Amino acid sequence: MEGAKRNPADELLDLVRSLKSQIQSDIDAGKTPTYLHMKAEAAADVKSTGEKSGVQILKPSRRTLTLGDVKKELGDCQRCPLGRLRTNIVFGEGNPKAEIVFVGEAPGGDEDIQGRPFVGRAGQLLTKIIEAMGLKRTDVYICNILKCRPPGNRNPRPEEIAACEPILVKQLEAINPRVICALGTFAARTLLKTDVPITLLRGKFHAYHGIQLMPTYHPAYLLRNPGAKKQVWEDVQKIMKMLSGQIAQ
Ligand code: SF4
Numbered sequence: 001m002e003g004a005k006r007n008p009a010d011e012l013l014d015l016v017r018s019l020k021s022q023i024q025s026d027i028d029a030g031k032t033p034t035y036l037h038m039k040a041e042a043a044a045d046v047k048s049t050g051e052k053s054g055v056q057i058l059k060p061s062r063r064t065l066t067l068g069d070v071k072k073e074l075g076d077c078q079r080c081p082l083g084r085l086r087t088n089i090v091f092g093e094g095n096p097k098a099e100i101v102f103v104g105e106a107p108g109g110d111e112d113i114q115g116r117p118f119v120g121r122a123g124q125l126l127t128k129i130i131e132a133m134g135l136k137r138t139d140v141y142i143c144n145i146l147k148c149r150p151p152g153n154r155n156p157r158p159e160e161i162a163a164c165e166p167i168l169v170k171q172l173e174a175i176n177p178r179v180i181c182a183l184g185t186f187a188a189r190t191l192l193k194t195d196v197p198i199t200l201l202r203g204k205f206h207a208y209h210g211i212q213l214m215p216t217y218h219p220a221y222l223l224r225n226p227g228a229k230k231q232v233w234e235d236v237q238k239i240m241k242m243l244s245g246q247i248a249q
Contacts, residue, residue: 065174067096070167074147080163082148088115092143092171099140099243101177102126103168104218105186106146108153117142122220126183129219129232133240141175143168145190161190172211178249179239180211184218203235205242212249214239 071091077083090107093116102118110120118126127137146156146164172180182188185198191213192206201215216235217228241247 065170067092067171067174070170070174073170074167077147077167080148080160082146082150082160085151086148087112089147090115090117090144090149091147092117092141094137094141095139096141096175098175098177100135100179100181100239101141101143101172101175102130102181102183103187103191104142104144104183106144106153106156107149109149112149117144118219121223122218125219125222129236132233133236141171141177143171145187156186161186165190172209177211179242180208180213181235181239182213182215184221187218188213188215202231203238205238205247212242214242 074089074091077089086107090111094101104118104126107117108120108122110123111117117123126142130137130140145168146160147167148164150156150160180191182191188198188201189195191208192201192215194201198215198217202217205212205214207213214235216232217225222229222232238247242249
């Protein structure tokens with residue numbers, strides 16, 4: 001009878017039959033079935049967070065912003081006095097979909113001149129650490145809490161951090177990495193909102209808005225204290241285990 005409600009089981013059966021027929025006709029026509037296109041698109045919008053047991057736990061992407069949007073918003077920033085003193089803004093660089101983001105303190109002299117993060121001696125050491133992880137700089141994303149160099153490489157001031165940190169938060173939101181590696185005291189304390197010393201923070205994962213954050217020593221500290229490289233390597237190995245799914249996320 002026209003207008004009568006159909007049995008939900010019959011409707012489901014019809015739907016399955018129609019999907020099966022669509023897939024078969026796509027296959028017969030030598031096309032990728034519509035269903036697989038949909039699956040690929042859905043897969044591109046989720047990130048695997050645990051592959052240890054072969055069962056993928058999928059978490060929806062939180063990428064609503066792009067790094068381009070954030071850079072545009074930053075513009076010729078003068079939100080704090082460092083804006084007048086810089087040669088270049090050092091926004092950050094690397095893979096916009098990186099699984100891991102390294103966050104340092106602030107640009108130094110080389111970075112200020114080149115407009116790129118971690119390109120001086122400490123940067124070269126960071127590059128070696130990344131390569132020891134079996135990655136390239138272009139696989140990861142590298143940035144700092146401050147985007148402009150404090151004069152004489154002095155410590156960042158609270159008002160400068162307060163002015164600049166929202167940009168970092170948006171960068172992290174745009175990238176949505178699985179792990180953040182906070183390099184040194186300022187990065188770790190700023191992101192974790194704590195005064196706990198880096199010696200106590202490092203070596204353990206901390207929660208940062210649902211992202212695993214591992215604090216470790218800054219490469220510049222390692223240049224002055226090479227004995228601490230062993231601890232950094234231990235921290236980095238934990239990150240590698242997290243990324244490979246050997247540690248539950
Ligand atoms: S340090 Fe950050 S907030 Fe200050 S001027 Fe530079 S980009 Fe803007």
